[in-house]
Amino acid sequence: MKWTKPRIREI
Amino acid sequence: MAHPGRLVVAGATVLRFSPHVKFRFDETRQRWVVLAPERLLLPDELSVEILQQVDGKHSVDGIVDALAMKFDAPRSEIFADVATLLQDLADKGTLTQ
Numbered sequence: 001m002k003w004t005k006p007r008i009r010e011i
Numbered sequence: 012m013a014h015p016g017r018l019v020v021a022g023a024t025v026l027r028f029s030p031h032v033k034f035r036f037d038e039t040r041q042r043w044v045v046l047a048p049e050r051l052l053l054p055d056e057l058s059v060e061i062l063q064q065v066d067g068k069h070s071v072d073g074i075v076d077a078l079a080m081k082f083d084a085p086r087s088e089i090f091a092d093v094a095t096l097l098q099d100l101a102d103k104g105t106l107t108q
């Protein structure tokens with residue numbers, strides 16, 4: 001699988 | 012040192028969620044969420060993969076090893092991205108040792 005930078009959105 | 016007592020995330024670091032933080036599947040939104048005091052975190056698919064292994068047992072190295080077997084990227088790149096993400100969450104108090 002392709003790796004992409006993990007991101008977390010914060011509310 | 013600028014931050015005495017600051018938790019520095021390294022390969023051997025074993026992290027878990029802080030007592031007041033919940034990581035769970037939200038049925039209403041049909042997605043994984045992190046519930047923290049006055050904050051809602053919406054992790055993307057890859058972040059969920061990482062956070063599901065943050066259980067107070069797996070070290071950062073262990074988490075990265077598992078991901079490196081699953082994804083086609085150099086381990087060093089995966090380690091850097093995972094460590095950055097976990098360090099940010101540790102700095103915010105979402106994760107602890």
